[in-house]
Amino acid sequence: MSSLLETLKRNVAAVHESMAEACRVAGRSPGSVQLIAVTKYAPIEWIEGLISLGLDQFGENRPQQLIERQARWPQVQWHLIGHLQRNKAKSVLSATVLIHSVDSLRLAERLSETATGRVPILCEVNVSGEESKDGFPREELLSVWDRLTGLPGIEVRGLMTMAPFSDDPEAARPVFTHLRELRDVLRARAEGRLALPELSMGMSGDYEVAIQEGATLIRVGSRLFEGLE
Numbered sequence: 001m002s003s004l005l006e007t008l009k010r011n012v013a014a015v016h017e018s019m020a021e022a023c024r025v026a027g028r029s030p031g032s033v034q035l036i037a038v039t040k041y042a043p044i045e046w047i048e049g050l051i052s053l054g055l056d057q058f059g060e061n062r063p064q065q066l067i068e069r070q071a072r073w074p075q076v077q078w079h080l081i082g083h084l085q086r087n088k089a090k091s092v093l094s095a096t097v098l099i100h101s102v103d104s105l106r107l108a109e110r111l112s113e114t115a116t117g118r119v120p121i122l123c124e125v126n127v128s129g130e131e132s133k134d135g136f137p138r139e140e141l142l143s144v145w146d147r148l149t150g151l152p153g154i155e156v157r158g159l160m161t162m163a164p165f166s167d168d169p170e171a172a173r174p175v176f177t178h179l180r181e182l183r184d185v186l187r188a189r190a191e192g193r194l195a196l197p198e199l200s201m202g203m204s205g206d207y208e209v210a211i212q213e214g215a216t217l218i219r220v221g222s223r224l225f226e227g228l229e
């Protein structure tokens with residue numbers, strides 16, 4: 001086995017082990033969390049390595065790169081996790097299994113108009129209120145929620161957020177707790193019509209905390225590629 005593959009294999013195993021441990025701590029079943037490998041900075045060989053190791057969920061933050069990579073590796077599933085402009089909505093639709101980053105009613109409307117069938121999406125929430133972050137402010141999401149979930153061409157599957165950058169994973173915990181509680185509020189408001197099963201939260205530095213707080217999708221990049229250059 002090449003040293004690239006050995007390093008990837010070790011990193012993937014370490015991430016899987018820590019995911020299982022976080023599930024154990026939280027009393028959750030290990031199958032309730034899915035790892036999405038974020039490949040935005042990964043060259044071709046790293047992606048091929050991860051695919052050969054059996055990973056099948058990948059995330060990209062730029063629509064154009066996602067479209068290219070999905071065409072190259074259609075055997076795995078591609079998640080869009082970064083900002084989407086309305087004029088790119090149509091071209092990205094057929095390439096992605098889930099759009100995590102719907103951050104405005106107008107974008108949701110565009111996706112709904114363009115869709116054939118129902119496109120699964122997550123609403124990105126700017127929990128921390130940092131100006132540099134994309135996502136619906138909480139109040140705005142609450143105020144557009146009924147219109148958004150009434151659009152015929154989309155299926156809102158849950159929420160996504162990014163915690164502020166910090167060296168301390170515990171700093172992210174209140175943000176993740178907040179997202180889960182907001183999901184519970186929205187679920188109650190839908191009175192059984194919307195299950196909102198997905199919470200996309202947690203990155204390399206804080207995914208274990210995110211799992212303890214209920215993440216079902218974690219988006220991990222740099223941790224998988226440690227030791228590679």
Ligand SMILES: *Cc1c(COP(=O)(O)O)cnc(C)c1O
Pocket residue numbers: 038040061081082162202203204205219220221222223
């Ligand atoms: C880059 C990125 C990630 C992964 O970040 P790492 O710290 O490398 O794990 C997760 N989510 C989004 C939206 C990203 O852009």
